[in-house]
Amino acid sequence: MQTRTLIPLTAALVALALVPVTTAATGHGNHSVPAVSSGVTTASGARGMAEMPGMEGMSGMDSGAAQERQHSSRGTEAAGALKSHAIVLSSFAGVNALVLISAFALRRRDRRRRLHAERGAV
Amino acid sequence: MNRVTAPRRNLLAYRPVAAVARSRFFPASLQWVTTLVFVVIIWQLVLGPVAAHDNLGTALTWVLWWPLIPILFVAVGRFWCAVCPFGWLSDQVQKLVGVGRPVPAFLKRYGIWIIDASFIGITWADHVWGIVESPWGSGVLLLLMATAVVATAALFQRRAFCRYVCFIGGLAGNYSRAGMVELRADADVCATCTSRAACFNGTEATPPCPLFEFPRTMESSANCTLCASCIKSCPNGAITLSVRPPTRELWFVRSPKVSESFLAAAIMGIVLVQNVTMLGIWTDTLAWIESLSGTTSYALSYTIAFVVAISAPVVLLLAASRAAVRLTGGSTRESFARFGYALIPIDIAAHIAHNLFHLLAEGKSVYTTAVGVFGVESGGGSAALVGSDTIHVLQYLLIALGLAASIYTAHRIARSREATSTSPRIVGARRLVLAPYATLIVGVAALNLWLFALPMSHRM
Numbered sequence: 281m282q283t284r285t286l287i288p289l290t291a292a293l294v295a296l297a298l299v300p301v302t303t304a305a306t307g308h309g310n311h312s313v314p315a316v317s318s319g320v321t322t323a324s325g326a327r328g329m330a331e332m333p334g335m336e337g338m339s340g341m342d343s344g345a346a347q348e349r350q351h352s353s354r355g356t357e358a359a360g361a362l363k364s365h366a367i368v369l370s371s372f373a374g375v376n377a378l379v380l381i382s383a384f385a386l387r388r389r390d391r392r393r394r395l396h397a398e399r400g401a402v
Numbered sequence: 403m404n405r406v407t408a409p410r411r412n413l414l415a416y417r418p419v420a421a422v423a424r425s426r427f428f429p430a431s432l433q434w435v436t437t438l439v440f441v442v443i444i445w446q447l448v449l450g451p452v453a454a455h456d457n458l459g460t461a462l463t464w465v466l467w468w469p470l471i472p473i474l475f476v477a478v479g480r481f482w483c484a485v486c487p488f489g490w491l492s493d494q495v496q497k498l499v500g501v502g503r504p505v506p507a508f509l510k511r512y513g514i515w516i517i518d519a520s521f522i523g524i525t526w527a528d529h530v531w532g533i534v535e536s537p538w539g540s541g542v543l544l545l546l547m548a549t550a551v552v553a554t555a556a557l558f559q560r561r562a563f564c565r566y567v568c569f570i571g572g573l574a575g576n577y578s579r580a581g582m583v584e585l586r587a588d589a590d591v592c593a594t595c596t597s598r599a600a601c602f603n604g605t606e607a608t609p610p611c612p613l614f615e616f617p618r619t620m621e622s623s624a625n626c627t628l629c630a631s632c633i634k635s636c637p638n639g640a641i642t643l644s645v646r647p648p649t650r651e652l653w654f655v656r657s658p659k660v661s662e663s664f665l666a667a668a669i670m671g672i673v674l675v676q677n678v679t680m681l682g683i684w685t686d687t688l689a690w691i692e693s694l695s696g697t698t699s700y701a702l703s704y705t706i707a708f709v710v711a712i713s714a715p716v717v718l719l720l721a722a723s724r725a726a727v728r729l730t731g732g733s734t735r736e737s738f739a740r741f742g743y744a745l746i747p748i749d750i751a752a753h754i755a756h757n758l759f760h761l762l763a764e765g766k767s768v769y770t771t772a773v774g775v776f777g778v779e780s781g782g783g784s785a786a787l788v789g790s791d792t793i794h795v796l797q798y799l800l801i802a803l804g805l806a807a808s809i810y811t812a813h814r815i816a817r818s819r820e821a822t823s824t825s826p827r828i829v830g831a832r833r834l835v836l837a838p839y840a841t842l843i844v845g846v847a848a849l850n851l852w853l854f855a856l857p858m859s860h861r862m
Contacts, residue, residue: 365448365538368542369448369545372545372548372549375549376548376549376552379549379552379553379556380495380498380499380552380556382556383495383499383500383501383556383557384498384499386501387499387500387501387502390501
């Protein structure tokens with residue numbers, strides 16, 4: 281009964297360990313991507329050139345290129361964060377699976393020794 | 403004899419209470435509910451919205467559960483531990499693969515220090531890495547705890563994690579001593595028992611005491627989760643459940659422990675530093691530390707503030723103990739251990755008062771994030787359940803109550819010490835020994851009142 285429960289549970293944990301890595305590789309499931317800062321905030325609280333006092337007219341000059349750069353930078357950071365999250369989750373699943381398998385093996389060994397000792401005593 | 407043995411009404415004499423306690427669905431059914439909620443919390447923290455103010459997991463953990471937990475400890479002792487999802491996880495792992503090794507001696511001996519260190523470490527990490535403000539950080543913390551639960555449950559007997567490792571268990575143990583519910587065994591009935599300690603070892607139908615307590619000799623509620631296993635397994639009906647005045651247990655601690663008194667003092671420091679970092683004065687404090695230390699590292703500056711805040715109540719308790727010993731004799735270590743318990747009521751009051759702000763000023767976020775899971779926009783507006791004036795009044799009342807309870811506890815400890823002492827310097831010197839501790843408690847209360855008067859920032 282316990283072996284029958286342990287096998288699917290371990291399989292589930294191993295699957296859990298592998299799924300986030302696959303998800304990271306395909307780029308799905310980006311719910312867990314942490315917020316990426318939109319840039320440096322200036323002393324006046326402005327979050328970019330367009331918001332800075334006296335710089336409003338300059339905003340059109342490089343906005344297209346800047347946005348593209350920002351998008352690309354965001355994408356790289358998001359993918360990096362996703363990958364690191366996936367690694368952390370996989371590690372948790374892996375460690376827990378390892379602990380469960382080791383404990384199961386230990387328990388079986390203890391039982392076998394006990395049975396052996398009992399038979400020896402008889 | 404230290405204990406006051408005034409007869410108290412046994413709640414198990416009431417049939418509905420007894421029926422619930424003896425039911426095989428108690429506390430399992432409640433544990434299933436908390437486990438389901440825990441799964442939702444983990445799912446939200448790990449895979450839900452990135453911003454804390456949109457995350458149901460953050461709201462349920464830090465706005466609802468964390469503020470309610472100290473209130474629960476006072477009201478019903480460690481009952482939370484009986485329904486805690488980690489307890490459920492521990493039971494399942496043990497059924498599945500548990501090796502059942504005895505708990506190592508070092509864990510039994512130093513478990514409380516591991517708890518003290520992990521509690522302090524987690525509080526430090528929370529601020530430096532922003533665990534509370536980050537759903538992912540909170541998720542990782544819970545997963546780390548779950549891994550520790552799995553490892554200890556797989557290797558050791560019963561709930562070794564809950565008894566010797568869990569930092570919330572340490573907090574629960576200290577606070578539950580001041581709790582209002584008490585489970586004990588009738589010593590006269592136990593003297594005639596022939597069941598080979600079924601209350602401790604369990605029966606075929608009932609599990610043993612999860613926290614290794616033997617009701618027959620149990621004098622403290624620190625490690626009783628009110629799981630009712632002993633009520634079910636006792637063949638003689640010797641277990642009693644009664645209501646007692648809050649803090650009563652603290653008046654008669656027979657073997658006070660330095661580690662528990664240290665935790666009581668450290669908790670005060672933790673509450674203080676948590677308060678300070680949420681106030682406007684934190685920026686000035688930080689600038690001052692940076693100018694003193696010549697560093698601009700936030701982690702280092704916070705660590706300095708943290709170490710000072712945690713050490714201050716411990717050092718002050720030590721100083722009060724030394725002063726008391728000079729006045730009336732005895733040992734500083736013994737006085738530190740004995741009178742440290744008097745800090746627990748003011749600890750609880752300050753802890754609840756601090757978290758009351760989060761519960762009442764951000765409480766609506768539980769609803770808004772819950773409906774947000776189903777894609778329902780609840781609109782903007784304040785997350786407060788009541789106005790800030792109401793919160794302030796409640797905080798002041800709590801501190802006043804904690805102050806009175808702590809002073810009274812110190813007074814009862816001094817009285818109890820006097821009653822059991824044969825030293826002529828201690829006998830008749832109750833007020834003298836009380837003076838340094840009362841000064842410390844009043845100082846701590848005044849500092850808390852001042853901090854609560856300042857505007858505080860939100861978690862969500």
